[in-house]
Amino acid sequence: MHHINISDYRNDPAVRQLLVLAAEPANEQELEALLDECENLQVLVQAAATGQIVALVVYRHSDEYALCVEYLAVDGSHEHQGLGRALLFELRDSQKKILWATTAADAVGFYRAIGCVVSASSTDPRWPDAARFLCTLPYFPLLNSQPEEDPEYEAVGGELLRGLIEIAEPSPHWVPDFLALHACLAQALGSTALAIEHTGSTSVPGLPAKPIIDVILLVPDANQENAYVPALESAGLVLWHREPGWYGHRMLKPAANSGLADANIHVFSAGSPEYLRHLIFREHLKQNEADRTAYAAIKREAACALAAADGANGLVMDYNRIKEPFIRSVHDRIFAG
Numbered sequence: 001m002h003h004i005n006i007s008d009y010r011n012d013p014a015v016r017q018l019l020v021l022a023a024e025p026a027n028e029q030e031l032e033a034l035l036d037e038c039e040n041l042q043v044l045v046q047a048a049a050t051g052q053i054v055a056l057v058v059y060r061h062s063d064e065y066a067l068c069v070e071y072l073a074v075d076g077s078h079e080h081q082g083l084g085r086a087l088l089f090e091l092r093d094s095q096k097k098i099l100w101a102t103t104a105a106d107a108v109g110f111y112r113a114i115g116c117v118v119s120a121s122s123t124d125p126r127w128p129d130a131a132r133f134l135c136t137l138p139y140f141p142l143l144n145s146q147p148e149e150d151p152e153y154e155a156v157g158g159e160l161l162r163g164l165i166e167i168a169e170p171s172p173h174w175v176p177d178f179l180a181l182h183a184c185l186a187q188a189l190g191s192t193a194l195a196i197e198h199t200g201s202t203s204v205p206g207l208p209a210k211p212i213i214d215v216i217l218l219v220p221d222a223n224q225e226n227a228y229v230p231a232l233e234s235a236g237l238v239l240w241h242r243e244p245g246w247y248g249h250r251m252l253k254p255a256a257n258s259g260l261a262d263a264n265i266h267v268f269s270a271g272s273p274e275y276l277r278h279l280i281f282r283e284h285l286k287q288n289e290a291d292r293t294a295y296a297a298i299k300r301e302a303a304c305a306l307a308a309a310d311g312a313n314g315l316v317m318d319y320n321r322i323k324e325p326f327i328r329s330v331h332d333r334i335f336a337g
Contacts (some may be wrong), residue, residue, distance in 0.1 A: 001046050001090055004053075006038040014053045014075070015045075022058070022071035023126075041070060044091060046083050055083040059091060062100070063221070065142055065247070066271020067091060069101035085114050092139050099137040100271040102194065104130050111135035117279050119195035119218075122186065134195045134218065134270065138280070142273045143335045151246035157238040158253065164311060165303045165319045168211040174202040177213050177261035184260060185217055188235035192228050194218040194270045199278040201299065204285045208296050210316075213263040216278055222248035222269045237265065247272045277331065284334050291330055298326045 009015040016031065019038070025031040038058050046055040055078065058071040069091075074083045092099050102121050103111060112118055116135040124132050178198040185196050200214030201207045219228050229239050229250070236258030243249040250267040254260035268275050285292045302322035310318070 001044055001087065004043050004045055006035060006041075006043055009053075010035050012053065015056065018053065018056050018073040018075065019058075019071065021075075022056075022073035038071075044087055046087060048078070054078040055087055057084075057087045057091065059099075061095075061097075062271055063248070063269055065273055066098040066100055066269070067095060068270070069099055072101070084110065088114065088137060092137055096139060096141065098139045098142060098271045098273065098276065101135050102132050103135055104132065108133050108135065111137075117276055119197055119279070121195055122189070122191045122193050124191060136271060136276060138276050138335075140335045143277055143280075144331065147246055149245040151243040151249075154242050154244075156241055158240040161316065165210065165306050165316065167208045167300050167303045169208050170206055171202075171211065173261070174209075174211075174213060177263075178203070178215065181213060181215055181254075181260055181263055181265070184235050184237075184258075185215070185232070185265070188231045189217075189219070189228055192219055192231075194220065195275075197275070197279060199266075199282055200264075201295075203282050204292065207285065207292055208299060211262070213261050215263055215265045216275050217265055217267045218270045218272065218275060219267060220270060222250055222267050222272075225250065228267070232265075236260065240264075247274050249274070277335075280334060281327070281330065284330065295323075295326060295330075298323055 004015075006015070016035075019025075019034055020031065023034050025034050041058050041060050044057050044059070045053045048054045055074040056072070057069060059067050059069050062068040069088070072084055072087070074081075088099055091097075101111070102124055108118055111133075112135070114137065116137045119134045119136075121132040121134040123130070175198070182196045182198075186193055195216070195218040197216045198213070199216050201209030202211070202213050221227070223244060225239070229252075232252055233239065236255050237252040238255050240251045240253045242251075247268050252265040252267065254263055266274075285295060302319050305322060306319050
């Protein structure tokens with residue numbers, strides 16, 4: 001495997017054909033525009049013994065944690081040899097980053113088979129009639145660590161909330177409440193919403209929880225608030241706080257008159273380690289009854305301890321700190337890689 005500059009291979013028939021396979025340009029003009037785009041991106045290729053390029057991945061660094069895979073293709077005569085998998089694993093392991101890509105339904109099986117977390121995504125303007133999916137390949141060392149920089153918590157439309165931490169039994173309203181939030185976010189953001197996931201305990205059937213819906217919203221760059229915050233505010237949400245040093249995290253909440261359920265909408269960039277932590281943990285709890293039962297007990301104990309210590313002046317962050325050792329112990333097992 002080696003990197004190439006597309007400018008040196010614009011007329012290479014094999015490279016041109018691979019880009020046609022990857023992006024399906026409608027005509028020669030669109031192919032030339034695609035080649036122009038790729039000149040500003042990085043390209044890793046696999047060549048056959050003859051020297052002919054038979055597979056390529058076109059990518060960019062989306063932030064310090066992740067790479068965005070823009071295009072991936074393998075020549076038809078070299079399919080089923082593991083070349084696409086090998087290219088992506090080489091990128092992940094050499095760059096020590098999470099990989100993410102949006103793709104059509106026919107490629108989801110491949111991405112799932114190599115270990116990607118898959119979320120439904122918004123329609124891509126390049127393929128407006130096709131359902132799209134966000135596929136994210138974990139790099140587990142990043143999931144087992146936290147940013148070293150100061151999160152730089154900054155209150156915007158709200159302050160740290162204090163109150164009595166109460167745990168509710170599972171409610172049949174939590175899923176429809178999330179679906180209403182999903183519809184609101186999707187309509188407001190369109191293709192900017194790369195994924196909208198129900199996370200936290202209300203997303204796990206049978207698990208008691210604080211009756212607040214947790215949502216993770218992925219956008220191309222969470223630090224670029226102008227790309228999504230105004231649209232969300234127009235839809236009845238309030239930018240509550242930002243923590244730029246913690247994966248660019250922003251949190252929004254529905255306004256009191258929005259008609260939406262109480263929720264914490266956590267915004268991260270695509271490829272965020274925190275998104276992967278939450279989704280992998282969610283799916284683990286759905287499948288593992290022992291950990292689900294143990295977590296329910298820890299949650300109740302944490303709420304009781306905080307109520308005894310602080311009563312109606314409790315902070316959710318203190319509740320989370322009590323739960324953290326259990327969550328980390330589960331992470332150590334499921335993120336072993």
